[in-house]
Amino acid sequence: MNAEQIGLWAGFVFTLMIFSYILGDNVLYRLAVYVFAGLAAGYITLVTVEGVLLPWLRGTLLSPDAVGVGGQILGIVPFVLGLLLLLKGSPRLGPLGNIAIAFIVAVGTAVALVGAITGTLLPLAAATGSGVRIDLVNGFLIFIGISSTLVYFQYLARRQPGGEVRRGLVVRAIGALGQGVVVVTLGAIYAGAILTSLTIFSERIGFILARITGG
Numbered sequence: 001m002n003a004e005q006i007g008l009w010a011g012f013v014f015t016l017m018i019f020s021y022i023l024g025d026n027v028l029y030r031l032a033v034y035v036f037a038g039l040a041a042g043y044i045t046l047v048t049v050e051g052v053l054l055p056w057l058r059g060t061l062l063s064p065d066a067v068g069v070g071g072q073i074l075g076i077v078p079f080v081l082g083l084l085l086l087l088k089g090s091p092r093l094g095p096l097g098n099i100a101i102a103f104i105v106a107v108g109t110a111v112a113l114v115g116a117i118t119g120t121l122l123p124l125a126a127a128t129g130s131g132v133r134i135d136l137v138n139g140f141l142i143f144i145g146i147s148s149t150l151v152y153f154q155y156l157a158r159r160q161p162g163g164e165v166r167r168g169l170v171v172r173a174i175g176a177l178g179q180g181v182v183v184v185t186l187g188a189i190y191a192g193a194i195l196t197s198l199t200i201f202s203e204r205i206g207f208i209l210a211r212i213t214g215g
Contacts, residue, residue: 005212012208019201145181152178 017032060075081100088097152175158168167175 008211148174148178
């Protein structure tokens, strides 16, 4: 039995172990999850060292003539932030780690915000606008769905004379429509996820059995 066949049998066994969760939480499922988690952690570590840390060191700290003093200072920054994060475990020096956390959160928020605007919101708005121009009926339905969903997540209300805070009748009606749109959308996404999972599982089982049996 060669290495490829061993890998196929291991994949088949671990697939069944994961699928055994349908019968409830059990030892086989937990063992498979632990193995996958360990392999994922090891793989991420290797990729980080080989694809991020070593190239960064070679391009900054280990190349002083090419990058100059500014490049060397820039190369030290990630390691300083990492050291500050390690200090979070110390009761006395822990507050210093907040500097690194603030930096990471600020940079991550900025990147996510720019990505959401340029990669999601603007293309979605452009696609919606082009859909309205091409097909008025579908464009109208898209507009109604988007606007009613936004109204559903809007919590502005008025205080009634009796002290109760309630939305207006029109806002409640539009919000109910938006809630229905959200329910239908989530149901379609969930159904698509189930169908995709079953398709991938059946294809994987068929592939493994075909390779094992030589078919």
